[in-house]
Structures are given as C-alpha cells and as structure tokens.
Amino acid sequence: MSTEAEASPAHSRRDVIQALSGLMMGMFVSILASTIVSNALPRIVADLKGSQSIFAWIVTVELLAMTATVPLWGKLADLYSRKLLIQASLGLFVLGSLIAGFSVNVEMLIVSRVVQGLGAGGVTALATIVMAAMIPPRELGKYAGLFGAVFGVGTVAGPLIGGLLVDTSWLGWRWCFFIGVPFTLAAIYLLQRTLNLPVVRKENTKIDYLGAFLIVSGVSTLLIWSSLAGQKFEWWSGWTAGLVSLGVLLLVAAVRVEATAHDPIVPLSIFRNRTVSLATVASALVGVAMFGGTVFLSQYFQLALGKTPTQAGLMSLPLIFGLLVSSTVAGALITKYGKWKAFLVAGGIIMVAGLLLLSMLTAETTVFMVSVYMVVLGVGVGLLMQNLVLAAQNDVPAKDLGATTSTLTFFRSLGGAVGVSALGAVLANKVSSLAEEKFGPMAGAVGGEQVPDLSVLPPEVKAVIADIYATATAEIFLIGTPFAVLALIAVVFIKEKPLKEQSGDDRLAAEMAAGH
Known part of the structure; x- marks a missing residue:
C-alpha cells in the first residue's frame, strides 16, 4: 500500500520556469560531458601517455555507465524523493568532472568517466520525470520542446567547445571537464531553491x-x-x-x-501498452539517427572536406538549428492545439528524407548543400525525440511515469550506442576496402587502422582520401535510412489520444485516492 507524505502543491508558471532552469542547466552539462572530449582526445591521450586503444574507451565507458543505469534511476524516482535524486546525480557528475580534470593517468581518467556517466544517467532520466510530475501533458509540449533542443544542442555543441578549449593555450584539455562544474553546482543550488515536489513513500517496498x-x-x-x-x-x-x-x-x-x-526496475506491464511499446522502438531508432549523424558528419567534414576540428564543430550548427526550431515550434503548437501525432509522422518522414539526402554526399558537395541536408535531418529528429516521450507519458498511469520515461530514454541511448558502434565498423571496413582498391599494396599507409593525417600527404593522395571518406560516409547514411523507415512505421501505428489536463503528481494523488 502507498501513502503520500505531503499534499501535492500547485505549480505556478513561475515555479515551473524556475525549476526547469535548474533542470535544463544540469541536463545540458551532463550531455556536454559525453561529447566535449571527442575533439580533445588526441591531446588528452598524448598528455597522459595513453595508447591508441584508450581513445574509444574514454568515450565508451561514460556512455556505458549512463545508458545502463537509466532504468535504475527511473525506478528510484518512483520510490524516493526526485529532488534529492536529481541533486545526487548532479553531485556525482561534479565529482567525476573534478577527478577527470585532475587525472594524472588514463586509468584515473577512465574511472572519472564512469562516475560522470552514473551522474549523467540520473540527470537524463530524472529531468523528464520531474517535468511530467509538475506539468500536465496538455501543457508539456512547449516545455518538452525546450528539453529536446537542450539535448540536441548539448550533443552537437560539445565537440565545438572541446576543440576551442584545446586550441586555447592558456586553458587546455583539462577545462573540458572543469567547465561544467560551476554550472552543475549552480543547477544544484537552483533546484534546492525552486523545485518543490511531494515525496511519495511506499510501504513494504524494496529495490x-x-x-x-x-x-x-x-x-x-x-x-x-x-x-x-x-x-x-x-x-x-x-x-x-x-x-x-x-x-x-x-x-x-x-x-x-x-x-x-x-517492485520491478522495469515493470513489464508497461509494454502491454501499445503506445509505450511503439514509442520505445521508435526512440531506439531515433537514437541511431541522432548520434550517428553527428559522429560521422564530424569525420566527413575533416577528412572529406579538409576542415579543422573547430571548423567541423561550427559546421554542425545547421543540425542544431533544425532540431532547435522544430522541437520548440512543435512543442508550442502541441500545447496550443492538443494534437501531437501529426508531428510524429511528419518527423519520421523528414528524418528519412534527411538521411537519404546525406547518402548523396561526395567530396565535391558544397558546404551550403551539406548544411541544407543537416537542417532537414535536425528538423526530423527534433519533431520525434521529445514528442515520443510525451505520447508515452500521456498514456500510462502516473505511478509508472518514472519507469516509462526512463525506459524510453534508455532505449534511445542504447540505439545510439549500438548504432554508432555498428555503423562505425561498417565505415572502417568500407574505407579499408576502398583504400585497397585505390592504392593497392600502399593502402596500409593511407587507409589502414589509423586515421590519415592529411597535412603530410601530397595533394593527389589527399583528393583520393577525401573521395574514399565521402563515399564511405554516404553509404553509412544510406544504411541508416531503413532504420528511420522502421521508426516512421512505428509512429504511424501509435494511436493519438487526448492530452491529459492534470500533472503527474495530481494524477498520482487521484490514483492513490481511488486505491490503484
């Protein structure tokens, strides 16, 4: 039997905006931590005397810890104080960031990334859960759009900020980790002052x-x-x-x-709900498009178009723009009209179109055309990402909000992690086979396991390398297109239901009063 410790407070618009400012700040820095090291890795590994194999692990262990623990954070949110949990996850993130910034060897750095990942998993899962508790689904669209924009900006802006910090001699790579600490501490303080949620205590409950x-x-x-x-x-x-x-x-x-x-971590009963099952499938497939798009485009800019890491980061801005505009505009329109399925279907169609356009990339494609293709992909992902969560949250009992939200977040991260790894391996194999075809016995020197250094290659070899990487990157997007088609099919079969007018906490109080 459950009992509620305190009455659910009414949340004014000012309360919501103040609490969300802390949530969004925390979410932004946690996502930033996942991506900011990508352009800084060569310097970091060299300074800490690490090997080539350490490269991937500095990114992977953080993603592992974040993805694998999201369902656990979601379950804890259904049992304990959500305010305390999100502050604890932010505290873990600060601890991991400080350890990383002061690392003296790669082992210490990898441990710090695990701690950061644990904190980032909590922030990613709990931010959306807290939103659903405070805001009715009918009003959630405009706020969910902002969170989708924060997620996208953090994902794509990380490599740009990391490149700039490394290129600034008086800062250096350690500031890739230190930069998030003051913002995270500010988020903890803001949440302490502004986040007021009832604590639901359940008797005879154990993890x-x-x-x-x-x-x-x-x-x-x-x-x-x-x-x-x-x-x-x-x-x-x-x-x-x-x-x-x-x-x-x-x-x-x-x-x-x-x-x-x-008291299961992931209640299997939620998958009996058709909306949750279909939204889970679609979220995993959107994860492939979101993470794959940013990872492989950055490499295309540098190796096929010959741009620097900082330039490559700046060239990712059209993707951010498309995602930012579509998620915020769609959220506002959903709140105004109460209809959401059309945006999901449109997002699926546009995401497929964006991947198909990017599958036509060559070494001669102009920056303008690449930017247009990226805007299209960003718009599609922006329409899908947060609105899938909204559809699922609207269709489950309030007691399952935490588990449902964290399950969708978990599968999106899992789709991104597995998708990037698998597509990355396909890319590497394609580059190797094209290098052997173009260079024969000399292929190992220019297209082997290590990424070629274009600055030391003669112009005619550079041109061939650019063509190889452009061809391989285009193929990756073509392979990713069927996954986007499957996501579109999944959202087509989601049934549109009216958005509820009560917040998650109000619904929970009603459910408990009714004895559910």
Missing part, C-alpha cells in the same frame, strides 16, 4: 537489486561487444558469439526476474 544487476550487466556486455567488434576482433568471431550470448542470457534472466519481482 529489485537482482533485476538491476542483470539489466546493467546484460546491457553493458552488449555495449562492450558493439564497441569492440570490428576493431579488436571480427564481427563474426568466437568473441562475438561469446559476448552476444552472455548479454542475451543476462537480459533473458532479467526479464524472468522482472516478471515475478514485487
């Missing part, structure tokens, strides 16, 4: 630790496999068979445990 362990272990195993396959071992190999089998077995065991647990 399903076995289920949490199995979920985290299974997901981590599959993410480790997708990160290493095609680099440390072949896709079709004994290592692949072993890791995939272990990951699947752990997740099957997790499903069995969750099906019988008194």
Whole structure:
C-alpha cells in the first residue's frame, strides 16, 4: 500500500520556469560531458601517455555507465524523493568532472568517466520525470520542446567547445571537464531553491537489486561487444558469439526476474501498452539517427572536406538549428492545439528524407548543400525525440511515469550506442576496402587502422582520401535510412489520444485516492 507524505502543491508558471532552469542547466552539462572530449582526445591521450586503444574507451565507458543505469534511476524516482535524486546525480557528475580534470593517468581518467556517466544517467532520466510530475501533458509540449533542443544542442555543441578549449593555450584539455562544474553546482543550488515536489513513500517496498544487476550487466556486455567488434576482433568471431550470448542470457534472466519481482526496475506491464511499446522502438531508432549523424558528419567534414576540428564543430550548427526550431515550434503548437501525432509522422518522414539526402554526399558537395541536408535531418529528429516521450507519458498511469520515461530514454541511448558502434565498423571496413582498391599494396599507409593525417600527404593522395571518406560516409547514411523507415512505421501505428489536463503528481494523488 502507498501513502503520500505531503499534499501535492500547485505549480505556478513561475515555479515551473524556475525549476526547469535548474533542470535544463544540469541536463545540458551532463550531455556536454559525453561529447566535449571527442575533439580533445588526441591531446588528452598524448598528455597522459595513453595508447591508441584508450581513445574509444574514454568515450565508451561514460556512455556505458549512463545508458545502463537509466532504468535504475527511473525506478528510484518512483520510490524516493526526485529532488534529492536529481541533486545526487548532479553531485556525482561534479565529482567525476573534478577527478577527470585532475587525472594524472588514463586509468584515473577512465574511472572519472564512469562516475560522470552514473551522474549523467540520473540527470537524463530524472529531468523528464520531474517535468511530467509538475506539468500536465496538455501543457508539456512547449516545455518538452525546450528539453529536446537542450539535448540536441548539448550533443552537437560539445565537440565545438572541446576543440576551442584545446586550441586555447592558456586553458587546455583539462577545462573540458572543469567547465561544467560551476554550472552543475549552480543547477544544484537552483533546484534546492525552486523545485518543490511531494515525496511519495511506499510501504513494504524494496529495490529489485537482482533485476538491476542483470539489466546493467546484460546491457553493458552488449555495449562492450558493439564497441569492440570490428576493431579488436571480427564481427563474426568466437568473441562475438561469446559476448552476444552472455548479454542475451543476462537480459533473458532479467526479464524472468522482472516478471515475478514485487517492485520491478522495469515493470513489464508497461509494454502491454501499445503506445509505450511503439514509442520505445521508435526512440531506439531515433537514437541511431541522432548520434550517428553527428559522429560521422564530424569525420566527413575533416577528412572529406579538409576542415579543422573547430571548423567541423561550427559546421554542425545547421543540425542544431533544425532540431532547435522544430522541437520548440512543435512543442508550442502541441500545447496550443492538443494534437501531437501529426508531428510524429511528419518527423519520421523528414528524418528519412534527411538521411537519404546525406547518402548523396561526395567530396565535391558544397558546404551550403551539406548544411541544407543537416537542417532537414535536425528538423526530423527534433519533431520525434521529445514528442515520443510525451505520447508515452500521456498514456500510462502516473505511478509508472518514472519507469516509462526512463525506459524510453534508455532505449534511445542504447540505439545510439549500438548504432554508432555498428555503423562505425561498417565505415572502417568500407574505407579499408576502398583504400585497397585505390592504392593497392600502399593502402596500409593511407587507409589502414589509423586515421590519415592529411597535412603530410601530397595533394593527389589527399583528393583520393577525401573521395574514399565521402563515399564511405554516404553509404553509412544510406544504411541508416531503413532504420528511420522502421521508426516512421512505428509512429504511424501509435494511436493519438487526448492530452491529459492534470500533472503527474495530481494524477498520482487521484490514483492513490481511488486505491490503484
């Protein structure tokens, strides 16, 4: 039986805006941490005397910790103080950032990235849960659009800020980690002052630790496999068979445990809801497009168009612009008219169009045309990302809001992680085969495992390398298009339901009064 510790307060527009300012600041810096190191990695690894294999792990371990722990944070939000939890997750993020900034070796840096990932997982999951608690679905659209914009800006702006910090001699790479600390502390202070949510205490409740362990272990195993396959071992190999089998077995065991647990981490009952199931599938596929688009375009700018890391970061701005405008405008229109499905379908169609356009990239494509293609992709992703969460939150009981929101966030991150790893391996194989075709025995010198340094190559070789990377990048977007088509099919089958007029906390109070 559940009891509520305090009455649900009414949230004025001013209360909401003040609380959201702290949430958005925290969410922005946590996402920034995932992406800011990409352009700074060569300097970081060189300074800490790390090996080439450390490169991927500095990014991957943070993504692993973030993705794998999102469902656990979501469950904790259904049981304990959401205000305390989000402050704790921000505190973990600060701790990880400080350890990273003061790292003296790569081992210390990797540990710091795990701590950062734990905090980022909490912020990513809890920010949307807190929004749903404070704001009715009917009003949520305009605010959800802002969060979608923050997510996109943080994802794409990270590499740009990281490149600028590394290129500034009096700052250096350590500021890639220090820069978020004051903003995160400010977010904790703002939330302490402005976030007022009721604490729901449940009797006879305990965390399903076995289920949490199995979920985290299974997901981590599959993410480790997708990160290493095609680099440390072949896709079709004994290592692949072993890791995939272990990951699947752990997740099957997790499903069995969750099906019988008194308080499961991920209540399987939410997947009986058609909206939640379809939105989960679509979120995973949107994750592939969002993360894949930014990762591979940055490499295309540098190797096919010959731009510097800072220029490559600036050239990502059209994607941010498309995402920012579409998510905020769509959110405002959803709030005004109460209709949301048309935006999901339009987002699916536009995302497919954006990927198809990007699949036509060549080394001769003008910056203007690439920018247009990126705007199209950004608009599609912006229409889909937060509105999928809104559709699911609107269609589940208030007691399942935390688990539902974190499940969608989890699958979006998982789709991004697995998609980037798999598409990255395809890209590497395509580059190698094209290099062998163009250069024959000399292929290893210009298209081998290491990314070529264009500054030391003669012009005629540069031109061939540019063509190779442009061709390979275009193919990646073509391969990604069917995933976007599947996302579109999923959203077409989501049934539109009227947006509820009550906030999550008000709905929960009503459910508890009715004895649900």
